[in-house]
C-alpha cells in the first residue's frame with residue numbers, strides 16, 4: 001500500500017497544505033514544535049479513525065477555526081482511492097472516494113498504517129492500556145467486524161458503569177435486571193473480541209519470535225501470549241457473580257477492557273526481568289510483526305509511520321528496523337537530517353510552522 005499524498009485543512013497548526021510522498025522513504029524534517037507529529041497524526045486518523053495522542057477531537061481544529069479536515073490519496077492492490085475525515089461542531093464525518101460513510105467500521109482499515117512512536121517503545125514496561133491499544137489498533141485495521149463489536153462493547157461498558165455508579169450512590173434500587181441488559185451485551189461482544197485477540201496474538205507470537213531471533217542472534221526466546229479468551233457464558237457468570245463488588249467499586253471489574261498481554265523473554269516476565277535494551281528489542285519486534293501480519297492478512301504491506309523513533313534507538317536496533325522496512329513505504333520524522341543513513345532514495349520534506357516543502 002502506498003500513500004501518494006495527504007492534505008490538511010485547519011488541522012492542528014496546519015492551515016492548508018498538501019504533501020506528496022515518494023513510494024519509498026520520506027523524511028519529514030524540522031525543528032521541534034513545527035508540525036511533524038501533527039502531520040503523521042493526521043495520516044494515522046485516516047487509518048484508524050482516531051488519534052494516538054488524544055480522545056478530544058476538538059483539539060484537532062486549528063486554534064480560531066471551526067472545522068478540521070484531513071484527506072489522503074492511497075493506492076491499494078486495485079486502484080487509487082481517496083479518504084477524508086472532517087471534524088466540526090463535535091461531530092466527525094468520513095468519506096471514501098467522495099461517498100459519505102455512515103459507520104466508522106466502513107472507514108477504518110481502508111488505508112492501513114503501522115504507527116511507531118517513542119511511546120510504543122515502552123509497551124513492555126508500561127501499564128496494560130498500551131498493550132490493549134496495540135491489539136485494538138492492529139485488529140481494527142484488519143477487521144470491520146472487530147471495529148463494530150468494540151464500539152458496541154464500549155458503549156455498553158459506559159452505560160453499565162453509569163448504572164453501577166448510580167447504584168453505589170443509592171440512586172437506583174433493583175439494579176439486577178438493568179445491569180443484566182448491559183452484561184449480556186458485554187458477554188456477547190467480549191467473547192467475540194477475546195477470540196479475535198487470541199487468534200491475532202497467537203500468529204503475532206510466531207512472527208515476533210522470528211523477528212526477535214533475527215535481531216538478537218537467536219540466543220533469547222521471547223513470547224507474547226494472551227490469556228483472556230472466554231466464552232460468552234463465562235463472561236456473563238463473572239459479571240453476575242460479582243455485581244455487589246462492582247457496585248461497591250462503581251465500575252465494571254471484569255471483561256476484555258481489563259485484558260493484558262503476557263510478554264516474556266526466556267520464560268521470564270519481560271516487564272520485571274528484561275533489560276531496557278531487551279524490552280526495546282521486543283517492542284520493536286512487535287511493531288515489525290504487526291506490519292508482517294497485516295501483509296499476511298491483506299496481501300499488502302501497510303505504510304510505516306515512524307515518529308521520531310530513530311533518535312531513540314542505538315545503532316544496532318536502528319540498522320535492524322531500517323533493514324526490516326526496506327522496500328516498503330516509510331514516512332518518518334526527525335529533527336536532524338538522517339537521510340544519509342536511510343535505505344534507498346529519500347524524499348525530504350522540510351517542515352516549518354505547519355508548512356511542508358517536499359523535494360519531489
Ligand SMILES: Nc1ncnc2c1ncn2[C@@H]1O[C@H](COP(=O)(O)OP(=O)(O)OP(=O)(O)O)[C@@H](O)[C@H]1O
Nearest residue numbers: 012013032033034035036037038059060061062063
Ligand atoms: N489545534 C491546534 N491549533 C494550532 N496549533 C496547534 C494545535 N494543536 C497543536 N498545535 C501546535 O502544533 C505545534 C507542533 O506540534 P507537533 O507535535 O507536530 O510538533 P513536532 O514538529 O512533532 O515537534 P517535536 O520535534 O518536538 O516532536 C505545537 O507547537 C502545538 O502548539
Ligand SMILES: [Mg+2]
Nearest residue numbers: 036037038308
Ligand atoms: Mg513530534
